[in-house]
Amino acid sequence: MPLDQSLVAQAIADRRQWAIDTLAWWVRHASVLGQEEPAQSYIAGVYEDLGFSTRLEAVDPEELRDMPGFSPVDWSYEGRPNVVGVHDPGRNLGRTLIFNGHVDVVSPEPVRLWSSPPFEPRVVENEEDGESWMYGRGAGDMKGGSMCFLWALAALRDLGFEPASRVELQSPIEEECTGNGALALCMNGEAADACLIPEPFNETILRRQVGVLWFQVRVLGKTTHVLGAGRGVNAIEKSWVFIQALRRLEEEINQPENIPDGYKGIAHPINLNVGIIQGGDWASTVAGECVTRFRLGLFPGERISDLQARIEKCVADAAADDPWLREFPPTVEYVGFQAEGCEFDMDSDFARTLKRTHRQWRGSEPEELIATCTTDVRFFNLYRGVPATCYGPKARNIHGVDEKVSLDSMQRVAEVLASFIDAWCGVQAIPQTEPEQ
Numbered sequence: 039m040p041l042d043q044s045l046v047a048q049a050i051a052d053r054r055q056w057a058i059d060t061l062a063w064w065v066r067h068a069s070v071l072g073q074e075e076p077a078q079s080y081i082a083g084v085y086e087d088l089g090f091s092t093r094l095e096a097v098d099p100e101e102l103r104d105m106p107g108f109s110p111v112d113w114s115y116e117g118r119p120n121v122v123g124v125h126d127p128g129r130n131l132g133r134t135l136i137f138n139g140h141v142d143v144v145s146p147e148p149v150r151l152w153s154s155p156p157f158e159p160r161v162v163e164n165e166e167d168g169e170s171w172m173y174g175r176g177a178g179d180m181k182g183g184s185m186c187f188l189w190a191l192a193a194l195r196d197l198g199f200e201p202a203s204r205v206e207l208q209s210p211i212e213e214e215c216t217g218n219g220a221l222a223l224c225m226n227g228e229a230a231d232a233c234l235i236p237e238p239f240n241e242t243i244l245r246r247q248v249g250v251l252w253f254q255v256r257v258l259g260k261t262t263h264v265l266g267a268g269r270g271v272n273a274i275e276k277s278w279v280f281i282q283a284l285r286r287l288e289e290e291i292n293q294p295e296n297i298p299d300g301y302k303g304i305a306h307p308i309n310l311n312v313g314i315i316q317g318g319d320w321a322s323t324v325a326g327e328c329v330t331r332f333r334l335g336l337f338p339g340e341r342i343s344d345l346q347a348r349i350e351k352c353v354a355d356a357a358a359d360d361p362w363l364r365e366f367p368p369t370v371e372y373v374g375f376q377a378e379g380c381e382f383d384m385d386s387d388f389a390r391t392l393k394r395t396h397r398q399w400r401g402s403e404p405e406e407l408i409a410t411c412t413t414d415v416r417f418f419n420l421y422r423g424v425p426a427t428c429y430g431p432k433a434r435n436i437h438g439v440d441e442k443v444s445l446d447s448m449q450r451v452a453e454v455l456a457s458f459i460d461a462w463c464g465v466q467a468i469p470q471t472e473p474e475q
Contacts, residue, residue: 041199041460043398049193050452057189057452058161058172058445060084064181065159065174069141074118074211077141081184081209082121088191089200089468090123090207097211097222105225106421109216109252109376120219122227123207131202132464133231136424138220138414139184140213143176144437151439161445166434169446178433182443183236184209186431189452190459195468202464206230213414215252215374220414224422232388232462233418234455236430238443241400241451242407243392244428246300246381248307248335250412251345252374255280255353258366261326270324271362274317277328280368283356284310284332287348298337300381300408307410308335331373335410338379346372380416382427388462392429395457399450404429429454 064084067077078094085092097115102108121141146156154160159174172182187207194200206227210219237244257280259273288310290296301307310332317328336345350370357363383389384406396404407428418426432447434440459465 040457041197041465043457045197046193046456047453049196050189050449050456053189053193053196054445054449056192057185057448060188061172061177061182061185062159064185065172065177066157068157069143069176070145071142071212071215072113072118074141078119078121078209081141082123084188085121085123085207088123088188088195090125092121092123094119094121095222095226097219099218102218102221102225105221107217107221107378107417109218109374110372111216111218112373118211120211120223121209122223125201125205127200127202127204127466130204131466133462134204135201135459135463136206136208136230136233136418137187138208138210138223138233138235139180139187140211140219140414141181141209142211142214143179144214146175153440156441167444169444171434171442171444173440173442175441178238178441178443179436180237180430182433182448183238183430183451186236186448186451187234187455189448190456193452193456194459194465198468199465200468201459202466204228204230205459205463210414217375217377217414217417220417224417229422229424231424233415233424233426234392234458235413235415235426235428236451236455237413237428238430238433238436239407239409239428240432241396241429241447242405243384243389244382244413244415245384245406245408246338247379247409247412247415248337249340249342249379249416250375250377251334251336251342252331252372252376253334253346253349254329254331254371254373255368256327256329256371257363257368259324259326259328262324264322264324272324273328274315274325276360276363277315277317277330279360279363280353280356281312281330283352284334284349287352288334298339301337304408304410308337309410310334333375336379338381340379342376342378346370375412377412378416378420379412380419382415382419383425386425388425389427391461392427392458395461396429396454398457399454
């Protein structure tokens with residue numbers, strides 16, 4: 039028999055301050071790329087406090103290199119573990135489940151634009167929508183989301199219950215740049231009957247998402263002192279040639295006739311971003327080299343190799359029209375995301391169960407999200423045979439200035455997830471330990 043909803047609601051409410059305090063401590067750990075370990079050690083302790091057998095796992099890119107979904111990198115993985123917590127009741131009375139939530143956050147720079155320091159979380163009561171919000175980098179994307187399933191599990195424990203089937207908690211690195219952390223977890227861990235990632239998508243269920251490719255274009259110029267600038271060739275200025283060409287490619291991809299049915303009606307679903315420009319080494323020297331890093335999306339079902347070919351042709355064609363670039367052609371290089379798009383079966387038993395528990399609490403069907411970004415669900419859906427989707431709280435300004443998450447939305451998601459655990463895994467009384475003699 040399902041757990042009484044009013045009892046679950048009270049247990050969730052009673053855990054609210056714990057959830058807020060735990061999230062605040064986690065946000066204080068600035069888990070940007072390369073600095074994830076303190077945040078991982080902290081959340082490993084939270085997993086253990088909830089009764090999960092917990093371990094930190096190193097990520098070895100050499101072991102992943104030949105796996106589908108691997109993204110090449112030019113940085114180190116030393117001292118940057120994943121965290122795994124396992125609840126194993128010995129036998130599964132229901133279905134097994136993975137909760138996955140990445141620990142990494144994007145840079146908050148320039149921090150002077152923030153209204154308060156990004157890693158000093160603050161709570162504002164009764165603000166937007168009459169709800170209470172926590173500000174801080176990572177509060178929304180996605181430590182607040184991960185706190186939702188921890189909140190649900192803690193409330194169930196307070197009621198004297200635990201999942202009646204195997205549940206695995208995962209805190210991977212690098213969701214924001216490669217997904218290699220989740221790939222390592224998929225390769226090394228056990229499969230499950232479902233995986234839920236509570237990304238901050240405003241209490242919707244993710245139906246499909248685009249893929250993402252990161253690439254960089256390297257162009258050479260000709261250095262000279264600025265007094266003879268006319269004899270030099272500025273690599274930074276030459277980069278504008280292929281930036282414009284790639285914008286034209288973006289426009290072509292987004293033409294109505296090129297958008298597949300699953301993305302019809304979505305305004306400009308594929309986006310190019312000019313993310314980083316690194317050029318020159320002296321203010322009075324004509325820049326002799328420039329590297330520009332880009333992000334470009336692709337639709338589900340499209341191949342990374344095909345998009346790479348289009349990019350390389352676009353850059354080559356633009357170079358062919360420029361006398362200098364024709365003689366010294368730019369090179370296209372790949373570092374970071376090589377993520378395929380994917381879809382989630384909204385008619386699956388997993389989807390029906392999640393929709394039903396949302397409806398029980400909210401009184402209406404959850405909206406379906408067609409995303410123009412990527413998440414780690416692709417690894418489970420495409421490469422592991424585990425149905426996976428996102429369902430998480432409301433957040434604002436993720437990746438931007440004054441990122442924040444709705445604490446009230448987190449509470450609503452925690453309620454739904456507690457009932458989902460009951461419906462999917464089953465729950466049982468926490469076994470009583472024998473007193474020591």
